[in-house]
Amino acid sequence: MNNELKTARVETLCDGIFAIAMTLLIVGFADMSQWASVTDDEQLRKLLFSMWPDFVYYVQSFIILGAFWIEHHHQFHYIKHTDLKLLFINLFAFIFVALIPVSTLIVGDYGHTRTAAFLFEINLLFAGLLFYIHWRYASGKSGMLSNDVDRKTIQFYSRKNLVIPIVSVIAILITFISPQIGSSIYFIVPFIIAMQRGK
Amino acid sequence: MNNELKTARVETLCDGIFAIAMTLLIVGFADMSQWASVTDDEQLRKLLFSMWPDFVYYVQSFIILGAFWIEHHHQFHYIKHTDLKLLFINLFAFIFVALIPVSTLIVGDYGHTRTAAFLFEINLLFAGLLFYIHWRYASGKSGMLSNDVDRKTIQFYSRKNLVIPIVSVIAILITFISPQIGSSIYFIVPFIIAMQRGK
Amino acid sequence: MNNELKTARVETLCDGIFAIAMTLLIVGFADMSQWASVTDDEQLRKLLFSMWPDFVYYVQSFIILGAFWIEHHHQFHYIKHTDLKLLFINLFAFIFVALIPVSTLIVGDYGHTRTAAFLFEINLLFAGLLFYIHWRYASGKSGMLSNDVDRKTIQFYSRKNLVIPIVSVIAILITFISPQIGSSIYFIVPFIIAMQRGK
Amino acid sequence: MNNELKTARVETLCDGIFAIAMTLLIVGFADMSQWASVTDDEQLRKLLFSMWPDFVYYVQSFIILGAFWIEHHHQFHYIKHTDLKLLFINLFAFIFVALIPVSTLIVGDYGHTRTAAFLFEINLLFAGLLFYIHWRYASGKSGMLSNDVDRKTIQFYSRKNLVIPIVSVIAILITFISPQIGSSIYFIVPFIIAMQRGK
Numbered sequence: 161m162n163n164e165l166k167t168a169r170v171e172t173l174c175d176g177i178f179a180i181a182m183t184l185l186i187v188g189f190a191d192m193s194q195w196a197s198v199t200d201d202e203q204l205r206k207l208l209f210s211m212w213p214d215f216v217y218y219v220q221s222f223i224i225l226g227a228f229w230i231e232h233h234h235q236f237h238y239i240k241h242t243d244l245k246l247l248f249i250n251l252f253a254f255i256f257v258a259l260i261p262v263s264t265l266i267v268g269d270y271g272h273t274r275t276a277a278f279l280f281e282i283n284l285l286f287a288g289l290l291f292y293i294h295w296r297y298a299s300g301k302s303g304m305l306s307n308d309v310d311r312k313t314i315q316f317y318s319r320k321n322l323v324i325p326i327v328s329v330i331a332i333l334i335t336f337i338s339p340q341i342g343s344s345i346y347f348i349v350p351f352i353i354a355m356q357r358g359k
Numbered sequence: 360m361n362n363e364l365k366t367a368r369v370e371t372l373c374d375g376i377f378a379i380a381m382t383l384l385i386v387g388f389a390d391m392s393q394w395a396s397v398t399d400d401e402q403l404r405k406l407l408f409s410m411w412p413d414f415v416y417y418v419q420s421f422i423i424l425g426a427f428w429i430e431h432h433h434q435f436h437y438i439k440h441t442d443l444k445l446l447f448i449n450l451f452a453f454i455f456v457a458l459i460p461v462s463t464l465i466v467g468d469y470g471h472t473r474t475a476a477f478l479f480e481i482n483l484l485f486a487g488l489l490f491y492i493h494w495r496y497a498s499g500k501s502g503m504l505s506n507d508v509d510r511k512t513i514q515f516y517s518r519k520n521l522v523i524p525i526v527s528v529i530a531i532l533i534t535f536i537s538p539q540i541g542s543s544i545y546f547i548v549p550f551i552i553a554m555q556r557g558k
Numbered sequence: 559m560n561n562e563l564k565t566a567r568v569e570t571l572c573d574g575i576f577a578i579a580m581t582l583l584i585v586g587f588a589d590m591s592q593w594a595s596v597t598d599d600e601q602l603r604k605l606l607f608s609m610w611p612d613f614v615y616y617v618q619s620f621i622i623l624g625a626f627w628i629e630h631h632h633q634f635h636y637i638k639h640t641d642l643k644l645l646f647i648n649l650f651a652f653i654f655v656a657l658i659p660v661s662t663l664i665v666g667d668y669g670h671t672r673t674a675a676f677l678f679e680i681n682l683l684f685a686g687l688l689f690y691i692h693w694r695y696a697s698g699k700s701g702m703l704s705n706d707v708d709r710k711t712i713q714f715y716s717r718k719n720l721v722i723p724i725v726s727v728i729a730i731l732i733t734f735i736s737p738q739i740g741s742s743i744y745f746i747v748p749f750i751i752a753m754q755r756g757k
Numbered sequence: 758m759n760n761e762l763k764t765a766r767v768e769t770l771c772d773g774i775f776a777i778a779m780t781l782l783i784v785g786f787a788d789m790s791q792w793a794s795v796t797d798d799e800q801l802r803k804l805l806f807s808m809w810p811d812f813v814y815y816v817q818s819f820i821i822l823g824a825f826w827i828e829h830h831h832q833f834h835y836i837k838h839t840d841l842k843l844l845f846i847n848l849f850a851f852i853f854v855a856l857i858p859v860s861t862l863i864v865g866d867y868g869h870t871r872t873a874a875f876l877f878e879i880n881l882l883f884a885g886l887l888f889y890i891h892w893r894y895a896s897g898k899s900g901m902l903s904n905d906v907d908r909k910t911i912q913f914y915s916r917k918n919l920v921i922p923i924v925s926v927i928a929i930l931i932t933f934i935s936p937q938i939g940s941s942i943y944f945i946v947p948f949i950i951a952m953q954r955g956k
Contacts, residue, residue, distance in 0.1 A: 166830075166834070169768060169772060169830055171368060171371070172371060172768070172769065172772045173772045173775055173776055173826060174776075175368060175371040175372045175375055175776075176375055176574075176577075176772055176773055176775070176776025176777070177776045177779060177780055178372055178375070179372055179373075179375025179376045179378075179379060179574075179776075180375070180379055180776055180777055180780040181780055182376060182453065182457055183376055183379040183380055183383060183457045183460075184780060184783075185457065186383075186457060186458060186460060186461050189458075189461045198469070200472065201472040201473055201474050204465075204469055204472055204474045204475060205474045208474065208478065218454075219454055222450065222453075222454045222457070223450065226446070226447070226450040229372060230443070230446060233365075233368055237365070244827070244950070244951055245951075247823070247827060248823070248947060251819065251820065251823040254779065254819075255815075255816055255819045258779055258780045258782065258783060258819070259783060259786075261780075261783060262783050262786045266801075270795070270801055273797065273798040273801055274798055275798050275801045275802045275805065276801060279805065350447060353443070354443060370567060370570070371570065374567060374570045374571045374574055375574055375773075375776075377571055377574070378571055378572075378573075378574025378575045378577075378578060378773075379574070379578055381575060381652065381656055382575055382578040382579055382582060382656045382659075384656065385582075385656055385657060385659060385660050388657075388660045397668070399671065400671040400672055400673050403664075403668055403671055403673045403674060404673045407673065407677065417653075418653055421649065421652075421653045421656070422649065425645070425646070425649040428571060429642070429645060432564075432567055436564070549646060552642070553642055553643075569766060569769070570769065573766060573769045573770045573773055574773055576770055576773070577770055577771075577773025577774045577776075577777055578773070578777055580774060580851065580855055581774055581777040581778055581781060581855045581858075583855065584781075584855060584856060584858060584859050587856075587859045596867070598870065599870040599871055599872050602863075602867055602870055602872045602873060603872045606872065606876065616852075617852055620848065620851075620852045620855070621848065624844070624845070624848040627770060628841070628844060631763075631766055635763070748845060751841070752841055752842075
C-alpha cells in the first residue's frame with residue numbers, strides 16, 4: 161500500500177506540465193531582441209511575416225503535445241495503481257515533454273539545418289518511446305490496470321502509442337534529404353490517430 | 360468507451376493553460392532591456408508612467424481570458440462526454456488562447472500600428488470562433504450534453520459564445536480608422552456578458 | 559442554475575495562478591544579462607552576495623502569496639455558490655496577484671527608491687482590498703455561503719482579510735521616511751495571521 | 758474547523774509549483790543571447806554539444822524534483838488535516854523548491870566553481886530538511902495523520918525524507934575536492950529510494 165499512489169496526483173502533475181509546455185511554446189515569439197529595430201507599421205508587418213515558420217512549428221508542437229496528452233489521458237483511464245518504477249518511467253517521459261518548447265524554438269529558428277531537425281525529431285522519438293514503454297509496463301504487470309481491460313484494448317493502445325515513435329523514425333530518415341519536410345510531417349499524427357479509432 | 364474521456368482532465372489542462380496565459384501577460388513588463396538605463400527615482404517613475412498602455416492592455420487581456428474561462432466553464436458544466444473531434448476543436452481553441460500573451464505584448468508596444476491591432480483582434484476572433492464551434496459541435500451531437508439541457512439553454516450559450524467574435528469583427532472595422540480604439544473596445548465584453556444574464 | 563458555477567474550477571484556476579506567480583518570483587534571479595561578466599568563482603560569489611535584497615524580497619513575496627492563498631482557501635471553504643459578479647471580483651483580485659512577481663522584481667532592483675516601494679505596496683493594497691471585497695460580497699449575499707456559517711465566523715474572516723490592506727497602508731506611510739523598511743514590513747503578516755487564530 | 762484546510766488544495770497548489778519548476782528548468786537552454794552568433798549547421802552542432810553539462814544538470818534536477826514530488830505525495834497520502842503551522846512549513850519548503858530552476862541554471866553554467874555547486878547543494882539541503890520537518894511535525898501532532906498509520910510507517914517515511922538532506926551533506930563535502938562530482942551525485946537518489954522500498 162505504501163507504494164500505491166493515487167493516480168489522481170500523477171494526472172494533476174502531468175496536466176500541469178502539459179499546460180505549461182504548451183504555453184511556453186510562445187517563448188519563440190516573445191524573444192524581444194529581434195523587436196528592438198521595429199519602429200513602424202511596415203517593419204512590424206515584415207517581421208511578423210518572417211516569423212511564419214515559427215508559427216507553423218508552434219501549431220505543430222501544440223498538436224503533438226495535445227496528442228501526447230490524449231495518450232496519457234487514455235493510459236490513465238485504465239491504469240488504477242502505480243508503483244515507483246511506473247512513476248519514474250512517467251517522469252522520464254516528461255523530461256522529454258518539457259524539452260519540446262526548447263527544441264521547437266530551435267527548429268523554428270534553424271529549421272533549414274539538419275542538426276535542429278534531428279534534435280526536434282529525437283526529442284519526440286524519446287518522448288514517444290517512453291510513453292510506449294509506460295503503457296507496456298503498466299499493461300504487463302498484473303493488477304495495475306482496471307479489471308475490465310481485455311487484450312484487444314491493450315494492443316489497440318500499444319499501437320496508438322507507437323504512432324509518434326514511428327513517425328519520428330520516418331521524419332529522421334526524411335531529414336537526410338530535407339530537414340524542413342522531415343521536421344514538419346508530424347501534422348499527420350492527428351489524422352493517423354483519428355483513423356485508428358475506427359478499429 | 361475508448362474515446363469517451365473524462366471531462367475532468369480537459370478542465371484541469373485548460374484551467375492550467377488559462378492560469379499560465381493570464382500570468383504570462385506580465386512578460387511585457389518584465390522585459391529587462393528597457394530597465395538598464397534606470398538609475399534613480401525620477402527615471403523609474405518616468406519609465407513606469409510610459410508603460411501605462413501596457414498596463415491597460417494587460418488588464419483588458421486578463422478580463423478577456425477571464426471571459427473565455429467563464430465560457431469554457433459554462434460549456435463543460437453541460438458537456439458530459441467528449442470525443443476525439445471535440446478534443447481537437449478544444450485544442451485548436453487553446454492554440455489561440457496561448458497566443459494572447461504574445462499578441463498583447465505586441466499591441467502593448469505597437470498599439471499605434473494597424474498591424475499590431477489586427478494581430479491582436481484576429482487572435483481573439485479565431486479563439487472566439489473556435490469556442491463557438493466547440494459549443495455548436497458539442498450541442499449538436501446527441502449524448503454529449505447532459506440530458507436536462509433544453510434548446511433554450513443551448514441557444515442562450517450559442518449567443519454568449521458569439522460575443523467575442525462579434526466584438527472582434529467590430530474591433531477590426533474600427534481599426535481601419537483608429538488602431539488604439541479598435542484594440543481597446545474589448546473592455547465592453549464583461550458588460551455584454553452581464554447583460555445577457557438577465558434573459 | 560446557469561450562473562452558478564462549480565467553485566471547484568475557480569479554485570483550480572486560482573491555485574494555478576498562485577503556483578505560477580510564486581514560481582515566477584525567481585525571474586529576478588534568472589536575468590542573464592548581469593551574468594555575462596562572471597567568469598570565475600570570486601566574481602560569482604560577489605554577484606550572488608550582491609543579490610541578497612532580491613532574495614529577501616523573494617522570500618517575503620512568497621510568504622505574501624502564501625498568505626493570500628490561505629485567505630482564498632478559507633473563503634472558498636465557506637463559499638458554496640458563485641455568481642458572475644463574484645467571479646469578476648475574483649478576477650480583478652488576480653490581476654493584482656499576477657502582478658506581484660513584477661513589482662517584486664522592481665522593488666528588488668530599486669528598493670532604495672520611493673517609486674519602487676510605492677508600486678509594490680499599492681499592488682498589495684489593491685490585491686488585499688479586492689480579497690476583502692470578495693469576502694464581503696460573498697458573505698453579504700444570501701445563499702452564497704454554506705448554511706452553517708455564523709456571524710462571528712464571517713466577521714473573523716473579514717478582519718483576517720483586512721490584515722494585508724492595513725499593513726500596506728502602514729507600509730506606504732513608512733515609505734515616506736524609508737522605502738526599504740516600508741517595503742519589508744510584510745514579514746509580520748504571518749505572525750499577525752497566526753495571532754488572530756487564537757480568537 | 759476554521760483552521761483545518763482541505764488537503765486537496767495544498768496538493769493542487771504544490772503539484773502546480775512542481776510542474777512549473779520542472780518546466781522552468783529549460784530556461785537554461787532558452788537563453789537566446791548565446792544563439793545570436795549561430796548561423797549554420799556546424800555552429801549549431803557545436804553550440805548544442807557545448808551545452809551537454811546543462812542537459813545533465815537538467816535531467817538530474819528533473820529527477821530530484823520528481824523525488825520531492827513523490828515524497829510530498831506519500832506524505833499527503835497519510836496527512837488528513839493541516840493547520841497553519843504545517844501550511845507555513847510547506848510554504849517554506851516550496852520557497853526552496855521554486856529556487857531549484859535558478860540554482861540548476863547557475864550550476865549548469867558555472868559547475869566548475871565551488872560557489873555554484875554549494876549554492877545548488879545548499880538549496881537542496883534546505884528543501885530536503887523542510888520536507889523532513891514537515892513530516893516530523895505532521896506525524897508528531899495527534900490527529901493530523903489518518904488513524905491507520907503505525908509507528909513503523911512513520912519511521913519508514915522519516916528515513917525516506919532524510920535521503921536528500923544526507924546526500925546533500927555528502928555532496929557539500931565532496932565539493933571541497935571536486936565541485937562537478939559533488940553537484941552530480943544526486944543521480945543516486947532514485948536508487949536509494951528504490952532500495953528503501955524493500956523494507
